Amino acid sequence: MRLKSFKYLIGLLVFFSFSALWSEDKIDIWKKNNDKKIKNSIPSTQKFNENDNTQASNIIESSDKIEIQEGNVIQSEEKKIYGIFEPAEYDFNLSMWSTTNADDLRSSLKRLDKIKLSKSSQEILEVVLFSFSYPPQGMTENEFVNLKINWLIKNDRVNLIESFLKQNQEFKSKSQAVQYLVDKNIANANIKEGCDKIKFIDAKIKDPYLEKFKIYCLVFNKKDSEAKLLLDILREQKQSSKFYDDKINFLLGISEKTDNKINEKNLLNFYLSSITIPNFKYEPTTKTKPEIWRYLNAANLIKLEDATNKEKLKELEIAANNNKLDKKAIFEFYRQIPFNLNNLVNAKNNYQTFDESNARAIIYQKYLLSETNENKIEYLFLLEDLFKKSNLGNVYSKFLSDQIEAIGIENLPERYRETAQDRIVKDVRLSQGKIKYNDKILHQSKILKYFTEEEDKKKVQKDIDKIFKKISKNKKYFVSAKDLALVDSLVNDGFSLPVNFKYTELSKKYKIPDNLLELINKDQKAFLSLKIVEIIGEDEIYQLDPETIYFVTNLLNRMNLIAIRNKLIISALPERA
Secondary structure, three states: OOOOOHHHHHHHHHOOOOOOOOOOOOOOOOOOOOOOOOOOOOOOHHHHHHOOOOOOOOOOOOOOOEEEEEOOEEEEEOOOOEOOEOHHHHOOOOOOOOOOEHHHHHHHHHHHHOOOOOHHHHHHHHHHHHEOEOOOEOOOHHHHHHHHHHHHHHOOOHHHHHHHHHHOOOOOOHHHHHHHHHHHHHHOOOHHHHHHHHHHOOOOOOOHHHHHHHHHHHHHOOOHHHHHHHHHHHHHOOOOOHHHHHHHHHHHOOOOOOOOOOOOOOHHHHHHHHHHOOOOOOOOOOOOOHHHHHHHHHOOOOOOOOOOOHHHHHHHHHHHHOOOOOHHHHHHHHHHOOOOHHHHHOHHHHHHHOOHHHHHHHHHHHHHHOOOHHHHHHHHHHHHHHHHHOOOHHHHHHHHHHHHHHHOHHHOOHHHHHHHHHOOOOOOOOOOOOEEOOOOOHHHOHHHHHHHOOOOHHHHHHHHHHHHHHHHOOOOOOOOHHHHHHHHHHHHOOOOOOOOOOHHHHHOOOOOOHHHHHHHHOOOHHHHHHHHHHHHOOOOHHHOOHHHHHHHHHHHHHHOOHHHHHHHHHHHOOEEO
């Protein structure tokens, strides 16, 4: 449900229950539009995600002993903190959660789990959740770090997990995080990369699964002597198993034979089965674990041995629709199904005589044989109907988009162009266009250069005076909520406005609920930031209605969260090419 009404938004906020905004293509709002550094800016998502060397001097490392300076007194506390980002970079501090009740944080995250957050919402959430800080009231350090790790795993934030491991030496759920990275690489059939993750395993981690993988990596890298030594230790500790001993002994050449039984207990066992059993064959089912499906797919171990096996083909179609199998494989299977020439020639008339899978296959083959763009698009749309009829639309949507783009909208008959354009899956990572300054509209004027180009404050003040004078001449000019968002930020940063501009009067119609003001008064910056994430929800920032933009901007100014505010302004206010 879209937040169109400001009054409705206020009502939702009173009860701390924010509706998700409708989903759209994701825009990288954090990407700089020029080479200049934005004041108090948040690093781009790319920087967040690809930062493999995050032990910079400005990053806080978790420590047993933290010194906090208050006035002239230095207090020493034996507490551990965990995170990725330095809180001061985003206008937070180590105590950002200290006045928040643990149940409030738990409840907020549960609500957010039910929302398909936009890219910009998720970026703010990551900053709030993964800045180094003490835990909320009523939450132990272990629970707080577990909450962080579980969120990273659930959202598949691989690069952030690695950053977390690099910057936090010891924490209770470390083995869980490392195993996730290991299994992720096994599932991708990237054993070399997976073995690289054992660098996070140290003597303090006593995890049999990781120790077994570490031993296998030594075998993989032909370090047999070391592997044998660690295997003996594992056996002495009674942490090995009959299956594992059998596979490692076989790989080491200690034994000439190995058990041909496939072990599905975990991904490592399944992988060892696949590389040690001659002519390995495995038929996955709906009960097969997702990680095993991913490995089979990545290792090219899923075959349709009998192209006429209708039931098997249906199982594979369902798996692809559920994102367990590469969707491209389905179309390769369709190519393998034999049809006689007469059926192919008359496919458009007789496809309904086949079962659903074969009907899709023959129309697909007919599409491949089509010579004109008109025929191609006709068969593509017919194929779309057949996939939707069987509730397999997820298999087909990206394929259809790719085929239309390959043909080209301009090469299609006019009557198909609009429908075809609607079927193109847009790139969710596209950046917003270049800013176009328009001095006739306050929130689109060159005053914005203060936020985008770090212009000198004296020059900005001159621009403010000049633009306001120009706008005041337009007696019909309407001061919008977006204008007020800009003005509120300028006032907050110490700029002066013309005396005749009734900013205070104009802003009175947007009242902040008392419950949110209370959070601000209690300095609950982190918790209130999560509320803002709920407000933005599924929308990108530039998609928010003007009243919501003003409302959020005002909250950020009141909390002095300037870095996040600047990014909101840059995304939401300017006109773009």
